[in-house]
Amino acid sequence: MSDKQPDHKYQPGEGIRSMRTTGVFRAVNFELYAKPNIVVMTLGLIGFGTVLGYIAYMRSKYESQGYYAALQEDGTEVYAKRRSKWD
Template sequence: MPSAPEPTTFKNEPPKQKDFRNPGLRGVRTTTLFRAVNPELFIKPNRPVMAFGLITLSLCVAYIGYLHAAQENKKDLYEAVDSEGRSYMRRKTSKWD
């Protein structure tokens, strides 16, 4: 009796190495417009640039905090003039104190 041909089955082949070369969205086919609008999805991370940006942003936030603290300290001071005509800085006081 002739043997029936074996049914074709899909063999589980290991994924090709080229599939792992572009992980994430870098391996997906997209339009040039999408890549131009979203470059952070396709550019490899650059540690020196990230470190520079983090330090710069931290210094900017610290400077704004310093300016805020300096303004708060100046808020309670005003320039007073004594009877001899000399001006000096004096803290505001309440008549109730």
């Protein structure tokens, strides 16, 4: 009975990258094997922050013009102009 020793000595922190897997598994689960890329992460955070900022800006713009989010009877949300009872 011969015990095969692995060719690779596993180091702490390697995680799933050090395991032997099939090419299909690596292709389907690409994010488990890709090393973090700080440039792509920074661009993603800037884009996400920009989108959130734009949504907040548009919401405040509508609210400052007197619009509010109203629900219709069928459950859809629309922006309606505030009206006074005295008009």
